[in-house]
Amino acid sequence: HDAGIYLYTCNPDGTGIVRGQRLTNRLGMVHPVWSRDGKTIAYTDRLGNSHEIFVTGPEGGGRAITNLGRCNVYPTWSVDGKRIYVLQKRDDNLWQWMSVDVETREVAAFDRIKPE
Numbered sequence: 532h533d534a535g536i537y538l539y540t541c542n543p544d545g546t547g548i549v550r551g552q553r554l555t556n557r558l559g560m561v562h563p564v565w566s567r568d569g570k571t572i573a574y575t576d577r578l579g580n581s582h583e584i585f586v587t588g589p590e591g592g593g594r595a596i597t598n599l600g601r602c603n604v605y606p607t608w609s610v611d612g613k614r615i616y617v618l619q620k621r622d623d624n625l626w627q628w629m630s631v632d633v634e635t636r637e638v639a640a641f642d643r644i645k646p647e
Contacts, residue, residue: 538572538589551589560585562605566612571633573606573615584617586633596636603629 538551563574573586578595582602587593597603602620609616609630617629619640630639 538591564606564608566608567610568612571612573608575604575606584615584631586615596631596633597629597638599629599638 539548540551541548560574560576563572565572571586571588573584573596574593575582576585576593577583578598579600581600582604583595583599584597584603584606585593585595596615597617599619601622603617604620605618607616608614613633615631615633617631619627619629621627627640630641631637
């Protein structure tokens with residue numbers, strides 16, 4: 532058994548499925564989402580004791596763009612592809628939307644959501 536997360540591609544109608552590059556050999560990768568230009572995938576994976584956001588191309592070899600030491604999930608690309616929006620669980624049990632610059636890794640908070 533070859534463990535890991537692989538990139539699969541197919542035609543819009545679901546035919547022609549092809550297994551491509553292995554993106555990671557770890558099984559913790561979740562919430563993958565393609566950039567609008569189709570060149571990059573953002574996803575959540577474990578880094579130490581936290582869940583951080585990574586980016587990778589179709590060839591694999593992801594790099595972390597966050598190292599915030601918290602639970603960071605559900606990456607969503609900005610329209611221009613320069614930022615990724617991330618939902619982060621804070622110590623006060625609130626969820627907060629964060630904006631991460633893909634190139635500089637600069638992080639900005641912009642909303643808090645109180646759990647029900």
